[in-house]
Amino acid sequence: MESPRAMDLLRFATAGSVDDGKSTLIGRLLYDSKAIFTDQLEAVQATSAARGDEYTNLALLTDGLRAEREQGITIDVAYRYFATPRRKFIIADTPGHIQYTRNMVTGASTADLALILVDARKGLVEQSRRHAFLCSLLRVPHMVLCVNKMDLVDYSQEVFEKIADEFSCFAMKLEAPDLSVIPISALHGDNIVSRSENMPWYDGPSLLHHLEHVHIASDRNLVDVRFPVQFVIRPQSTVVQDYRGYAGQVASGVLKPGDEVMVLPSGFTTRIAGIDTADGPVDVAYPPMSVTIRLEDELDVSRGDLICRPNNQPSVAQDIEAMVCWMDETRPMSVGGKYAIKHTTRAARAVVRGLHYRLDVNTLHRDEAASGLSLNEIGRVKLRTTVPLLADDYRRNRTTGGFIVIDETTNRTVGAGMIVDAS
Template sequence: MSTDLLRIATAGSVDDGKSTLIGRLLYDSKTVFEDQIESVERISAARGNDYTDLALLTDGLRAEREQGITIDVAYRYFTTPRRKFILADTPGHVQYTRNMVTGASTADVALILVDARKGLLEQSRRHAFLASLLGVPHLVLCVNKMDLVDYDESVFRAIQEEFTEFAARLRITDLTFVPISALLGDNVVDRSASMTWYDGPTLLSHLERLHVASDRNLVDVRFPVQYVIRPHQHEHRDFRGYAGTVASGILRAGDPVVVLPSGLESTISAITTADGPVEEAIPPMAVTVQLEDDLDVSRGDMLCRPHNQPDVVQDVDAEVCWLDDRASLSPGGRYALKHTTQWVRTVVKEVDYRIDVSTLRRDEAANSLGLNEIGRVRLRTTRPVLTDPYTQNTTTGSFILVDESTNRTVGAGIVVARS
C-alpha cells in the first residue's frame, strides 16, 4: 500500500465546523493521545454536551490568539495505513485571507467547508478562488452539518449545482463533493447510514486514494543558485560548486546546462549532497552542482537546459494578493521583491484591475489594492528576473513583496503569462 504524503489545506467561513472536522479526522485515525481524548470528553461533559466535542482538539489555538499570540497557519499531522497527511489549518475570518494563501501555496488538495444551512458564502467562493489561483490540483467541497438539515439530499444537490457553476470559471481540474456531518462522523471516515442516497467515497477514503503528482511543474530544469562554494571554503582547494534546491526537472552529471542571465554554457561534472555524491538530483533536493568550466556564477543566477529557459524580464505581469493593513498597493509604490534566491527592487507601474472574488468580475476602474484584495499588476524591476508563468512552475512563477522601511511582507504574487 502507498504511504506517500498528502498535503491538505482546510478552509471555510467562521463556524462552518472546520475545527470539528479536523478533530474528527485526528480522532478517527487514532492519532491523538488517550489523555487528550479523556480531557475533551471531560470538558464536553462539564459543558453539558451529550456528545464529545472534537473541536476542542484544535481550539487551543483560540486561547493563544486571545492572548495576543499570532497564529498564521497551524499544521496537523496524522497517518493511516494507506497514507501520511499534513493538514494546514487556516483561519476562517475574512481578515485572514492572507493566511489561506500561506496554507494553500504548497497543498495538494484543498478542503472547503460549507454549512449546509447557510449554503455558499463569500468566504467559500474566496477560498475556492485562492485555491484555483495557487494551482491546487484537487478541491473537495465538504457540505457539513447535514444532520441539521435532516440529511436532505436536495440541500446538498442545490449547493453542488451552485458551486459547480461558480467553479466552471476557475482553473479547477478535479472537483469532488462530499456531504458530511463532522460532529457525528457521517461520511468522514465511516459511511453514513443516514445518507444512503450518496454513493460516493467517504472523505478519508477519497483523500487516501488521490493521485499526487511528484512534480507539478511543466518546465525542465530550474536550479536557482543559493550559494557559491569557492575553493578557499572547501577542503579541496580546486573545488567550486553551486548550492541550491532543485526547483524542477532532473539534474545529472554529464548534462549540458546554461547559466542565466549570462547565457554561458557548460556541462555538469558532479552533483553532491550532505551525504555524498549522487548520480542525479530531483525536486526538492538540496544539492551542490559542479561544472566542467570555471564560469562567473553568482547567487540568484539559474542553471537551466540550453533549449528550455525561463523568461528573462524586467516587466513582470502578476496577480498579487495584498497582505498589508497599513497601506495599499498603488502605482508608484516601491518595494523589495524576493524571487527564488535573489532580491531586486521594484516599482508598481500599474494596476490593471481588481478581482471581485465573489463574482470573479474584473473592476478595471480600480487603481489600488487593499488588504486581502487580489488584482492584476505590472511591476518594473531594477534587474532582470528569471520567471516562468506560475501555472508552469510554482517556484520561478512566484514572489513576495517587502516594504524595505519596515521589513514587512506586504504582498504575494504569481507570474501570469503575457496576454
C-alpha cells in the first residue's frame, strides 16, 4: 500500500517572459523524472537532429502549444503531470506574453507554488515583476525564482546574487511568505534534479529536491470549516431507503461524525451523522477531499448552501469589495454593468457599484480616475449581489474568497475576483 507521502500532490505554475526557457525546464523535469515514453523521446531526438540542433532539444516535448500560438489559436493554460517516488505533480504551464495575464491568473489560482523563470543574461524584466505580483495577489503560498541559462554567464555567482538581491527587494513589497532562489541551466540539467558541479558556490537544494520537500500541508486552512453543498443525494432505490446526503468538496477545516454544524443561510444547527466517500465511510474529512455528509436531522439543505461551525461562520453579504482581473477582450467592465457571479456552488447576479482604482501591475500604482477595466487589467471593485454570498476574505480562504464573473448574454467567463471585504 502506498504511503500518504507518496500520494502527496503539489500543484505548481510556471511563469516567465518569452524565451526564458519554460518549455526546456518542463521538458527537463519530465525527462529526468522519466515521465515521458521512449517513443516520445525518440521523436524529439529525431526532430532535434533534423533541425540541426547539437543536443536533444527537450523544449520540443512541450512545444505543441507553440505551433498553436503561431497559428493564432486561443492559448490556454497547459497542464502536465509527472511523479517521483516522493510526490505527484501537476504543472500549469502559463504563457509568458503580456497579453496572457488572464491565463497566468487561471493557472496560479489553484497553485501551491509558483515557479518564476528569469534569463540570467537579461536579469529581472517587467514580466518577472508582473508575475511575482500576480502570484502574491493570488496568495500562492510558495514562490521559487529560477535564474536560468547560468551556462551562458559562465555560472557566475556575482550575476546570480545580483538578480537574487534585486528580486528579494521587490518581493518585500509583496506578500510572498516563502521565497527561494535557485540558479539553474535547464538546457544542461544544472541544479534541476541533482546539484551542479559547475556551481560549487551554491549550497542550496536542486529544483526537484525543493519541489519534493516544500511543506504544503500547513498551507491549507484547517481551522475554518467550510463545506459548500454541491449536490443533494437521495437515491430512489429499494435497497437504500431514507438516505439523504450532501455531496461536495471540503473547502477548509476538518469534519468528523458527531461534530456540531450549522447550515447557512438558514442558520439551523445539527450534528454530522456520517461521512461517506466513493470508497466507503471515513472518520474524518479535510481539504481537498470530495465527500458526502449525512446529518442527524432532516433539514432543508440544497445546492449553494454551506455547512460550517455554529461559532465560526463566513460573512453573509450582498455588498462585496474585491480585486477583479478582467478577462474579456470585447467588452470592458464598467460601473453599472450587470453580470452573473459564480461563487463556490452558489450562483447570483451582480451589479458593479463602483471602481475604486485600477492597479498598474508593473509599478503597483493605483489609478483612481479609471472608469473601467479592459482585458488583463486588475482593479478594486464594489459589487452588489442579488442573493447573499457566504464568503470569506480571499487572504483567509482561497475557495470561499474567490469567484468568477460571467457575461449573461454570451455565457463567457469575463472576470475572476478575489474578495477583499464582504459585509
